[in-house]
Amino acid sequence: MEITEIQERVSKILAENLSVPEEKVTPEARFQEDLDADSLDLVEAVLALEEEFGVSIPEEEMEGVRTVGQAAQLVASKLEPSTQA
Amino acid sequence: MRRVVVTGIGPVSPVGTGVERFWRALLEGTSGINRIQRFDTSDLPVRIAGEVLEFSPEDWLTPKEVKRTDRAVHFAVAASRLAWRDAGEPSVDPARTGVIISTGIGGLESLLKQHRVLMEKGPDRVSPFMVPMLMPNAAAGQVAMAFGFTGPNTCITTACAAGSHAVGEAFRLIKYGLADACIAGGTEASVLPLTIAGFAQMQALTRNPDPERASRPFDKARNGFVLSEGAGALVLEEAERAVARGVRIYAEVAGYGASADAHHITAPEPEGLGAIQALQACLAEAGEPPEAVDYVNAHGTSTPLNDAAETKAIKKALGDHAYRTPVSSTKSMTGHMLGAAGAIEAGIAALAVAEGVVPPTTNYETPDEDCDLDYVPNESRRVDVRFALSNAFGFGGHNAVVGLRRWSA
Secondary structure: HHHHHHHHHHHHHHHHOOOOOHHHHHOOEEEEHHOOOOHHHHHHHHHHHHHHOOOOHHHHHOOOOHHHHHHHHHHHHOHHHHOOO | OEEEEEEEEEEEEEEHHHHHHHHHHHOOOOOOEOOOOOOOOOOOOOOOEEEOOOHHHOOOOOOHHHHHHOOHHHHHHHHHHHHHOOOOOOOOHHEEEEEEEEEEEOOOHHHHHHHHHHHHHHHHHOOHHHHHOOOHHHHHHHHHHHHHHOOEEEEEOOOOHHHHHHHHHHHHHHHOOOOOEEEEEEEOOOOOOOHHHHHHHHOOOOOOOOOOHOOOOOOOOOOOOOOOOOOEEEEEHHHHHHHHHOOOOOOOEOOOOOOEOOOOOOOOOOOOOHHHHHHHHHHHHHHHOHHOEEEOOOOOOOOOHHHHHHHHHHHHHHHHHHHOOOEEEEEHHHHHHHHHHHHHHHHHHHHHHOEEOOOOOOOOOOOOEEEEEEEEEOOOOOOOEEEEEOOOOOOOEEEEEEEEEEEOO
């Protein structure tokens, strides 16, 4: 799967899950500052991503993730380790 | 002594949302009971309920809030916003404004949904919002957030008396100077297969399949209550402030009586002793003799036991005057909204005081020798109501009575 496709699907899931317009969910968008997501929102968003992509994202791996792009990278790394940034 | 008045009423109910629609429906004897729409009832012993249909939580909460809160919270926020608007959106000191939103059960639909996730997908898939969605106090917290009120904030869970306790305790907060205004109410969103099954197993629900005729308080053929959902909220204010801003005052909250049956966890004490104690305590606080009671909005669930015991209690508390007092159960139209009932019915008693008309007990056809009062059968009635009582009795043996009096400085 191409990273752009992953990014698109991640953005769509996050927009739906965080109840924000899809155009706001850019790769640069920061969860807390730009998308008004608190820690519980993030846990639920990760659940939705895990469901969508059939991957497992341990809590500790989300620790440094601040932006949508970072989340998409993390998902990509789970799908195909070679695409890891 | 500080006095307390009702300046806003916000009903979200099976017979209508908003005070005008709600009140008109009750005076016209409209039933809010229907065949259950929100889930499949084919396996259930009871297939009717009072559901709040035509309700959009998005009208009252942001899309994100809607997703992260239970239906019980949606109703509570809507009722509170309606009541606040009805009160003319008073300017208040947020630190001196309290919120008491009661419930009988809490966010059961959310709990059940997440339990299914746990069973089917495992613990790693359970929502982090499960706990804040299921907790009974979520509504009181969310209403405080909606308005920014930081005064006393609680949730009282006393089953079917919960809404009445909310009104009574909020009245006391203001009366004793702990707050200047309060939103007081109850909410319930427990029309679900599990609750239908549980209440049916207790033989508490009527098996009458005819939606509009099933809830028949005080009628000889009554055989159980009809489960329903919704919320009711009142705006209570310290009287001088309400008078100063010139807002319409529905009624004064004049007294409140609370007691326990200490008898059985679900059955009422058959002589109505706990209810009598609550009625007498309410009259005492209001400083009114039994003869002053012009109307009683009864708990009147339509179960054989409640309606007989409540009738005995009213007769004991009011003496011979009981036979001259119109007593009606609006649950004949709304069904039993459990933890919301007491709040919505305190609102009905306040409306009766303000409007000089009392809503009927519908489906009243055959008198029962155990229920021999004037139940305002089937037609609303003009009554000059100076002082009214609202009764609520809950599983657990909780009794609460609120007294509402025409405002007079």
